[in-house]
Amino acid sequence: MGLLDRRLLFVTGKGGVGKTTVSAALARCAVAGGKRVLVCQADGVGSLAAAFDVPPVGFDPVEIEPGLHLMAMDTEASLREYLKLHLRLPLGGRLGPLASVFDFVAGAAPGVKEILSVGKIAYEVRERHFDLVVVDAPASGHVISQLAAPQGIRELVKVGLIRNETEWMGDLLADPEVTAVLLVATPEEMPVTETLELLGRIRSETEVSVAAIVVNRVLPELFNRREGALFDRLAEPGDWQDELVRLNGDAVHPVLEAAALATRLRRSRASHLARLREAAPDVAQIYLPFLFARPHGTRAVQLLADALAAELD
Amino acid sequence: MATARPHRATPRGTDARLDQLVAASDVVLTCGAGGVGKTSVAAALAATAAVQLDAKVLVLTVDPAKRLATAMGLSGFGNTETVVGRDAFAAVGAQPRGELWAAMLDTRASWDELVGRHAPDELTRDAILANPLYRNLISTFVQSHDYIAMERLHEIHASGRYDLVVVDTPPSRHAIDLLDAPARMADFFASRLLRWLIAPYRSRLANLASKPFQAVADRLLGASFLADIAEFFLLFQSMYDGFVERAKSVEQTLRDPTTSFLVVTTLEAGPVQEAMFFCDELERRGLRLGALVCNRTLPPGLGDPAARRLADHWQRHPEAAAATLSPVADHGPPAAGSDAGPDRQDRDRQDVDRQDVDPQDRDRLAQVFTTMGQSFIDYAMLAAREAELAARLAPLAERRAVVPQLDHDIADLGHLLELGRALWPT
Ligand SMILES: Nc1ncnc2c1ncn2[C@@H]1O[C@H](COP(=O)(O)OP(=O)(O)OP(=O)(O)O)[C@@H](O)[C@H]1O
Ligand SMILES: Nc1ncnc2c1ncn2[C@@H]1O[C@H](COP(=O)(O)OP(=O)(O)O)[C@@H](O)[C@H]1O
Ligand SMILES: [Mg+2]
Ligand SMILES: [Mg+2]
Numbered sequence: 001m002g003l004l005d006r007r008l009l010f011v012t013g014k015g016g017v018g019k020t021t022v023s024a025a026l027a028r029c030a031v032a033g034g035k036r037v038l039v040c041q042a043d044g045v046g047s048l049a050a051a052f053d054v055p056p057v058g059f060d061p062v063e064i065e066p067g068l069h070l071m072a073m074d075t076e077a078s079l080r081e082y083l084k085l086h087l088r089l090p091l092g093g094r095l096g097p098l099a100s101v102f103d104f105v106a107g108a109a110p111g112v113k114e115i116l117s118v119g120k121i122a123y124e125v126r127e128r129h130f131d132l133v134v135v136d137a138p139a140s141g142h143v144i145s146q147l148a149a150p151q152g153i154r155e156l157v158k159v160g161l162i163r164n165e166t167e168w169m170g171d172l173l174a175d176p177e178v179t180a181v182l183l184v185a186t187p188e189e190m191p192v193t194e195t196l197e198l199l200g201r202i203r204s205e206t207e208v209s210v211a212a213i214v215v216n217r218v219l220p221e222l223f224n225r226r227e228g229a230l231f232d233r234l235a236e237p238g239d240w241q242d243e244l245v246r247l248n249g250d251a252v253h254p255v256l257e258a259a260a261l262a263t264r265l266r267r268s269r270a271s272h273l274a275r276l277r278e279a280a281p282d283v284a285q286i287y288l289p290f291l292f293a294r295p296h297g298t299r300a301v302q303l304l305a306d307a308l309a310a311e312l313d
Numbered sequence: 314m315a316t317a318r319p320h321r322a323t324p325r326g327t328d329a330r331l332d333q334l335v336a337a338s339d340v341v342l343t344c345g346a347g348g349v350g351k352t353s354v355a356a357a358l359a360a361t362a363a364v365q366l367d368a369k370v371l372v373l374t375v376d377p378a379k380r381l382a383t384a385m386g387l388s389g390f391g392n393t394e395t396v397v398g399r400d401a402f403a404a405v406g407a408q409p410r411g412e413l414w415a416a417m418l419d420t421r422a423s424w425d426e427l428v429g430r431h432a433p434d435e436l437t438r439d440a441i442l443a444n445p446l447y448r449n450l451i452s453t454f455v456q457s458h459d460y461i462a463m464e465r466l467h468e469i470h471a472s473g474r475y476d477l478v479v480v481d482t483p484p485s486r487h488a489i490d491l492l493d494a495p496a497r498m499a500d501f502f503a504s505r506l507l508r509w510l511i512a513p514y515r516s517r518l519a520n521l522a523s524k525p526f527q528a529v530a531d532r533l534l535g536a537s538f539l540a541d542i543a544e545f546f547l548l549f550q551s552m553y554d555g556f557v558e559r560a561k562s563v564e565q566t567l568r569d570p571t572t573s574f575l576v577v578t579t580l581e582a583g584p585v586q587e588a589m590f591f592c593d594e595l596e597r598r599g600l601r602l603g604a605l606v607c608n609r610t611l612p613p614g615l616g617d618p619a620a621r622r623l624a625d626h627w628q629r630h631p632e633a634a635a636a637t638l639s640p641v642a643d644h645g646p647p648a649a650g651s652d653a654g655p656d657r658q659d660r661d662r663q664d665v666d667r668q669d670v671d672p673q674d675r676d677r678l679a680q681v682f683t684t685m686g687q688s689f690i691d692y693a694m695l696a697a698r699e700a701e702l703a704a705r706l707a708p709l710a711e712r713r714a715v716v717p718q719l720d721h722d723i724a725d726l727g728h729l730l731e732l733g734r735a736l737w738p739t
Contacts, residue, residue, distance in 0.1 A: 015347035015484060016583060047583075139347075156445065189378050189722045190348060220691075222684050226674075230681050240638065247637055251623040254614030258692050259685045261612065264720035292691040296582065 003211055003312055004030045004132065006180050008125045008172070010147065010208070012137040013184035014194045018216040021296070021304060022184050022288070023136035024051040028305035029312070031067045035131040040121055041072040042146070043138045048072070053298045069130065075113045078120040086161065114149035115162060115169075122169045125178070137181075140198050147173065147181070147206040173208050180211035183283075185276065187215055187269035192276045199280055212284040215273065216304075219266045219290050222259060235260050286311045331714060331737045334603045335362050338573050340470055340478050340566065341603060344491060344591060345577035346584040347484035350608035352377050353723045353732060354577050354716070355481040356385065356415075360726060361733030363413035364402070368476035371414040373465060375458075375481045380724035385415040392419050392426075392465070394474075397726070405727035414475065418483070423461045424451045431555035437548055446545045458483040459494035460560075467563040489594050492567065499560035573603030576710070580607055580699035585706060592709040605710035606736065607703060609718040615696035620689065628686025631679035639675055 003009070004026070011023040020041075027039045038061055041048040049056045049072075054064050059077035061069040125133050137143045145152070150170035157163045173179050181202055185195040195213060202210055223231050233240045235256045244252045277285065288307050291300050335341065341358065343351040352374055359372035371394060377387065386395045397413040425442060432438035441447055451457045459482070466480050482491055566572060574595055578588035588605065595602045614620060627634050707713070716735040723732065 193378065220688075222688055223681065227677055227681050227684070230678055231685070234681070234685075243638060248623055249619065251617065251619035254612075254617045254620035255624050255627070255685055255689045257612060257614055258620075258689045261718075261720060262688045262692060265718075268721055292694050 001177065003180075003182075004033060004035070006178060006211070007131065008121065008133050008135070008179040009211070010135045010137045010143065010179075010181045011184060011214075012139065012143040012181060012198070013214075014191045015139045017184045017186045017191050018214075018288075019139070019184050020046050020048050020051050020136050021301060022182070022214050022216060022308075023134050024048065024301040025288075025304035025308050026182070027068060027132075027134050028301055029308050030132045030134070031065075032305070032309070034067075036067050036069075037132045037134065038069045038071065038124060038130040039134045039136065041070070041136045042117060042121075043073070043142070046072075046136060048136050051297065051301050073117045073120065075116040078116040082116070082119065111145065111149045111152040111156065112162075114146045115153050115166065118146050118149050118173070119165060119169060122172050126168070126172060140194055143181075143198075144201050144205055147202065147208045151207070170207065173206075176209040180209050182211055183213045185213055185215050186217045187219075187273045187276070189272060192272045195276065196279050199283065210283055212286050213276065213280065214286045214288060215276070216288045217290045218273075218287045219262070219269055221266060222263050228263075231259065231263075331358065331604060331712070332365065334573060334712065335366070335477060335737075337571070338477065338603065339571040340466065340480065340569070341573055341575055342466075342480045342482060343575045343577050343606075344482045346587040349577050349579045349584050350606075350716070351577050352381070352481045353729070354575065354606055354608060354736070355479045356381065357723075357729040357732035358575070358736055359415075359477070359479040360397075360413055360729040361737045362477055362479070363397075363411045364407050364409045364730065364733075365737065365739070366411050366477075368411040369414065369474070370411055370477045370479065371416060371469065371475040372479045373416050373418060373462075373469065373481060375418045375462065375483045377417070377481075378722065378724070380722070381729075382417070384725040384729075385413075387415055387417050392416060392422050401726055405725070405730060407726075407730055411476070418462055418465060418481075420458050420461050421448075421451065423465055424457065427461070427464060428552070431552040431559070433551050437551050441545075441548050444545050444548065459491045460498045463491070463494055463563045463567065464559070467559075467566045470566050471562075489591060492594065492598060492600070495560040495563040495567070499557045567600060570601070573601040575603050575606055577606045577608055578706070579609045580702045582702070585702045588706065589709060602710055604712035604714055605706060606714045606716060607706070608716045610703075610715050611692060611696040611699055611718060615689070615693045616700060621693055624686040624689035624693070626686070627682040628690060631682035631686070632675070634682040635675045635678040638678065 009026065011019050011026065013019050023039055027037045030037045039048060041057075049070060052064055052068075052070065054062075054070070057064075057070045057072055059071060059074045059081075061071040063069050121133060121135055124130060137146065150166040150173065153162060153166045154170070183195050183198060185191045199210060199213075202208060222228075234244060235241070241252070241256070244256075286308065288304050288311075291303060294300060335358070341355075343355040343358075345351050356372050356374060356377070359370045362368060363370045372385070374382075374385070374387070377385070382388070384401075386397055386401070394414050394416040397415060399409065402409050402413075428441050429438055432441060451461075462480070462483055466478065469475065469478055574591075576588050576591050576595075578584045592602055592605070703715075714736050716732055719728070719731065721728070723729065
């Protein structure tokens with residue numbers, strides 16, 4: 001099934017690889033396909049709004065353009081909403097002292113914060129308020145505790161309201177037609193290694209399926225084999241290079257060096273890509289180009305959305 | 314493929330004398346955003362110090378890439394300190410004056426040790442270690458990685474086993490969490506909230522203030538789970554005094570005048586923002602910023618205006634560039650290189666390549682010029698952004714080091730010393 005036909009996509013990966021940018025681009029793609037989309041910044045401190053060049057958003061979804069909604073997760077707000085919906089507790093605007101106690105318990109009791117944040121997201125999906133919910137999820141380790149929160153809570157908490165909620169949430173997350181994870185990586189040593197570790201952990205510790213690996217910041221290939229041979233002769237000391245220098249002066253060197261560096265960088269990255277493909281042959285891979293011009297903001301997001309659309313075709 | 318003038322790791326107009334910094338420091342911590350090279354820079358600095366100084370140097374690393382860990386003799390987990398053999402240095406043509414030791418930070422093992430040290434008795438210790446919440450807590454709560462890193466550092470520093478300890482730091486959401494970790498841990502144990510939470514279970518006295526909370530929490534989580542939590546905190550509480558005192562001495566180590574911070578960053582918007590914030594925070598807290606390290610920078614040639622003009626020209630008029638060169642190309646393989654190849658294998662490879670070269674093929678040569686021009690323009694744009702960010706960082710630190718983007722991963726001792734040469738020019 002198509003990536004964007006699912007209803008809940010978690011976008012995760014190592015810090016700084018481009019989770020936020022890719023989440024934004026995915027949302028753009030889906031909106032362009034006529035869907036009503038919610039993008040949720042899961043860890044509250046990210047830069048999702050900046051990716052769309054809009055001011056920061058809060059817990060209540062804001063429609064920033066037709067069909068495209070943004071929100072930032074806030075577990076306290078989620079708890080307040082939940083209590084209001086289910087316990088009919090008149091808690092007013094703030095949770096007051098209860099909040100700090102809650103914060104304290106939630107910090108210590110594993111899975112409580114996570115269930116509140118996954119719970120809110122799953123609720124939006126279940127209620128079909130949107131066609132697609134894209135989650136700009138926390139980096140590597142933390143996303144596991146979110147995705148595995150329903151199981152975790154079931155093991156630790158034997159009774160109570162929260163336990164009951166974990167049943168339907170677990171089902172929703174485990175349904176590959178509804179929910180999937182997208183792993184964002186860059187073609188470099190540590191990001192590839194972490195992606196493979198994360199893939200293993202998602203498969204062994206959670207019930208959520210992995211739809212694809214998005215390889216972001218892929219450097220362009222400079223030369224094909226024959227061009228490469230010509231370039232080598234220009235870049236090596238010898239009469240071709242001497243002639244270039246005679247014609248153009250010393251400015252030749254930085255240009256040749258830059259092309260040589262670009263070629264070597266591309267080559268070392270290609271080896272990490274090969275490693276990724278070899279270790280995860282069963283996961284689809286989507287390549288997004290490195291953006292040399294302005295790599296942030298709506299322009300960058302649009303460029304990556306176009307590249308995504310082409311890859312998803 | 315070799316270019317005429319290999320790109321040298323020369324720092325650009327900086328006073329990158331990290332040797333002075335190291336001479337004046339007992340402890341150096343690398344910090345910065347994730348992926349910028351903290352681990353690599355820490356290891357490179359320690360390795361270089363061991364080569365240059367008659368000193369016993371330890372690098373305490375957190376999450377080294379696998380090959381780097383292997384290169385430093387670190388296999389598997391555990392907190393053991395291992396010496397990097399002289400033969401390993403000899404293999405890369407270096408003769409260390411001192412000794413390089415390496416250790417990995419194992420959060421779980423370190424926490425267990427810590428609990429063992431602070432628990433009032435064995436019973437309590439075992440009860441804590443066996444508590445299902447404990448494992449989860451140490452991996453999720455109060456930046457426990459940060460805290461344990463600082464704790465380990467303090468322990469090693471206080472032991473006096475090394476002349477210099479270089480500490481790599483864990484990837485935290487915000488690098489600054491690291492500095493707060495000891496204080497937060499102390500706060501945590503001193504917290505009135507904690508005692509208040511425990512009180513009703515301890516004394517079985519109905520605490521009025523906690524009633525509404527208990528009611529809601531019971532409905533949400535069930536009373537037995539809350540009892541589990543309370544029991545756990547009660548156990549932990551027994552370690553209160555030990556922890557608070559310890560957290561204070563850890564903080565003292567950070568404040569010591571012989572401790573300095575190396576803020577590492579790449580010249581990209583996100584990491585630079587984090588680095589600026591970190592520098593400000595260091596100043597605000599009266600901690601020592603040893604140096605700012607700009608890692609993975611592009612070569613300075615990308616800023617050369619004449620090269621830029623040439624690249625533009627090649628990109629726009631590749632046929633002209635190819636045509637002027639073609640007469641030479643027509644004369645067949647160049648003479649140079651026939652006796653310059655470093656070894657036979659390399660020469661054979663070149664011979665194979667040569668058969669692919671069709672000097673008549675101007676179109677192909679033109680394509681090469683287009684690509685070289687375009688690639689220079691692309692990378693020059695990146696370099697320009699780097700320069701802008703570097704300028705913004707400049708006022709923040711007196712001592713700056715510029716480390717080039719290497720075209721390979723950092724996988725062995727030789728690579729570390731290569732990085733070290735940029736940090737510590739000799
Ligand atoms: N394809 C790309 N080409 C060039 N730069 C990119 C690309 N994708 C993202 N970037 C840049 O990389 C940086 C990190 O991107 P982003 O903020 O999306 O990552 P993230 O994974 O969400 O990071 P964090 O873990 O901090 O939330 C940004 O400066 C962004 O502009
Ligand atoms: N100057 C450099 N040139 C090329 N690669 C580098 C450089 N510095 C670091 N790296 C690579 O970047 C990756 C991340 O480095 P690492 O030191 O683990 O970062 P951190 O500890 O900050 O997360 C590693 O694969 C390392 O080999
Ligand atoms: Mg982000
Ligand atoms: Mg590291």
